Amino acid sequence: MSLPEPRKFQAGLAARAIALSGLIAAAAILSACTARPLYSNAPLSAGSQVGAATELASIAVKPVSTRYAQQVRNNLIFALSGGAGQPATPAYSLDLGVTERLSTAALVQTTRNEDIPTAGTVTLTAAYTLSDTATGKTVASGKRSITSSFDRPLQEFAAYRAQRDAEDRAARELAELLRLAIAQDLARR
DSSP: OOOOOHHHHHHHHHHHHHHHHHHHHHHHHHHTOOOOOTTSSSOSSTTOOSOHHHHHHTEEEOOOSSHHHHHHHHHHHHHHHTTSOSOSSOSEEEEEEEEEEEEEEEEEEOSSSOEEEEEEEEEEEEEEEEEETTTOOEEEEEEEEEEEEEEOOSSHHHHHHHHHHHHHHHHHHHHHHHHHHHHHHHHHO
16 A cells, blocks of 8 residues: 655645635625515515505605606506505605606608608606605615607608607516515615
8 A cells, every 4th residue: 555645645635725715705695695576575675564565555655747657657656555546645756757758760851851750769767765754764766767759750640649659668667676676676675
């Protein structure tokens, strides 16, 4: 029988030590991971006794003044409560500010001095502030935007209706985006 060479033995020990420290570091990093399903029945915020759906349903959305903002508000109330409407005793209050920006995406030249827009985009931007109704403190705030495109035909009513449909599409998508953002804000809390 022969003894192992000291150099090979020390190199093997060093490789094992590096592998073991890498394994410990990976375990430490993975233990800090707090990923969990957003749509589970677990509470969103620490110390809450209710599930995620119930906590989102306890948000009252304040009134707004424009048609497109009202569309966002209606879709958001439906998304937060699952169709049940505003809560009777809300735990949170949501202040919503929605702005609209219209832009022309394409032009067609009909005569030498006249261009007619043939496509447009509607951008809805919502700034929100979520407050605790008991304390009045701001829980979360943020800003989200959605863009929706539409065709502008030559008929005036058809062009108006296409723009309105684009506003409605953007409002539905923006409400869903806001619901997700608010749920993430409550989960981080």
